[in-house]
Amino acid sequence: MSDQPLTLTRHLLTREETTTPPEDLALVMERIAVIAKRISRKLIHATLGGHLGYSGDTNVQGEQQKKLDDWTNQTFLEVFRHGYPVCSIVSEEMEKPTHYERNCRGRSYAVLCDPLDGSSNSDNNGLLGTIFSIRERARGHGFDASDLLAPGSRQVAAGYVLYGPATQLVFTAGAGVDIFTLDRELGEFILWREKVKMPRRGTTYAVNQGNASRWHPGMRKLVEHMTSRKDKASSYALRYCGCFAGDFHRILLEGGIYIYPGEVLPDGKVTNGKLRLMYELAPMAMVAEQAGGRASNGNVDILDLTPTDIHERQPIYIGSTEEVTLAERFKPES
Ligand code: AHG
Ligand code: MN
Ligand code: MN
Numbered sequence: 001m002s003d004q005p006l007t008l009t010r011h012l013l014t015r016e017e018t019t020t021p022p023e024d025l026a027l028v029m030e031r032i033a034v035i036a037k038r039i040s041r042k043l044i045h046a047t048l049g050g051h052l053g054y055s056g057d058t059n060v061q062g063e064q065q066k067k068l069d070d071w072t073n074q075t076f077l078e079v080f081r082h083g084y085p086v087c088s089i090v091s092e093e094m095e096k097p098t099h100y101e102r103n104c105r106g107r108s109y110a111v112l113c114d115p116l117d118g119s120s121n122s123d124n125n126g127l128l129g130t131i132f133s134i135r136e137r138a139r140g141h142g143f144d145a146s147d148l149l150a151p152g153s154r155q156v157a158a159g160y161v162l163y164g165p166a167t168q169l170v171f172t173a174g175a176g177v178d179i180f181t182l183d184r185e186l187g188e189f190i191l192w193r194e195k196v197k198m199p200r201r202g203t204t205y206a207v208n209q210g211n212a213s214r215w216h217p218g219m220r221k222l223v224e225h226m227t228s229r230k231d232k233a234s235s236y237a238l239r240y241c242g243c244f245a246g247d248f249h250r251i252l253l254e255g256g257i258y259i260y261p262g263e264v265l266p267d268g269k270v271t272n273g274k275l276r277l278m279y280e281l282a283p284m285a286m287v288a289e290q291a292g293g294r295a296s297n298g299n300v301d302i303l304d305l306t307p308t309d310i311h312e313r314q315p316i317y318i319g320s321t322e323e324v325t326l327a328e329r330f331k332p333e334s
Contacts, residue, residue, distance in 0.1 A: 005186070005191070006191040007191075008030075008033050011178065011191050012025050018174040018175050019174070020156040020174075024085055025134075028083075028157070029157070031079050033189050035072075036130060036169055036182070037167075037182065038075055040167040043068075051071065052068070053067055055067045057070070060092075060094065060311060061092065066119045068116050069093055069119050069122075072093075073116075076089055076111070076113055077098055082103075083103060085105070086109050087099060087109070088100070088108075088145075089110070090112040090278065108137045110134070110137050111132055112278050113130065113133070117160070117280065118242055127242075128162075129162050129243055129246060130160060130161040131160045131279060132160065133155050133279055133282055135150075149307045149308065149309075152282030152286060153303045153304065158282070159172060160287070161245075162245050164246065166182065168181050168192070169182070172290040174286075176194070176196070176290055177291045197291055197292050198253075198255060198319070198320055200321050202251060202319065202320045202323060204237050204238070204254070206240045206241075206257070207238075209240070214265065216261065216332060216334055217334075218332040219261045221330050222332050244258065251318075259316065260315065260316050272312075277302070278307050281302050284318060285303050285318060289303060292321070293318070293320055293321060293324070294318070294320075297333070315332075
């Protein structure tokens with residue numbers, strides 16, 4: 001193999017073909033790479049430029065929006081305004097999709113995104129991410145998202161960017177998972193690992209233990225088992241960083257499981273947890289399965305779930321095959 005670094009665009013144009021035309025994928029991913037580079041540069045200087053703190057708005061999730069949540073969302077909108085063949089943006093930060101009629105020429109796509117994942121870490125220099133999902137739009141689709149409300153198995157590509165010591169972009173289009181590292185001098189994402197395989201089992205679990213009093217009994221029994229230290233198979237360490245993309249990336253490389261379970265509130269109301277199906281769970285589930293791992297809502301594979309709303313939440317058990325299967329055996333959502 002030549003010692004020339006393989007850039008994201010070259011890789012997309014020369015890699016194993018999938019159902020989506022390579023030139024379409026290259027056009028979409030070139031735009032996502034520009035967004036990732038702009039966000040990476042912004043985060044490096046955020047503490048120097050007054051970009052931290054809250055925007056003062058509450059987003060559609062009912063959460064206090066950070067200034068960087070809004071800025072990263074605006075970056076998606078600016079970059080895809082002239083981003084043929086992407087005609088629609090669905091975002092955690094917007095109640096409704098944004099549609100660009102001019103980009104709707106023949107085959108067109110929607111990008112569904114969590115522009116800034118882990119934003120509770122934004123003011124303490126913690127790990128942050130961007131999660132994206134790419135779906136093909138139905139010919140003659142309307143301004144609503146009804147044609148997008150389909151199982152995650154219909155995604156044509158998905159991935160995430162992790163803003164850590166290195167900025168890395170993880171991507172799959174259905175033919176394996178590839179990881180790229182941003183070479184800042186070159187201004188290019190360079191292939192670091194191709195066809196990454198997640199270990200069949202790991203040694204860590206990631207969950208917000210502080211919510212234990214609201215877990216279903218099955219979830220409590222699962223964590224008691226995983227921390228009982230009876231033997232190697234029931235001895236896990238807790239690793240939880242507050243950024244789904246950050247916890248998932250560790251699991252992709254080293255194995256383990258990330259859980260955000262449903263909860264039973266003091267008034268008896270049951271929730272589906274915090275994470276959103278279309279732009280957090282479905283893209284990460286595609287990456288997990290393409291790397292040989294699994295993703296479930298405790299009962300059903302994430303990629304088999306048909307959303308009823310673009311902001312629908314679901315419980316998530318994602319990571320190594322052995323841990324996700326173990327979790328399901330405890331019926332953690334009941
Ligand atoms: P976002 O910042 O996009 O809202 O996502 C945060 C998510 C996920 O990234 C993280 O693992 C989880 O919320 C943390 O939630 P808790 O603070 O409730 O544990
Ligand atoms: Mn998120
Ligand atoms: Mn977010």
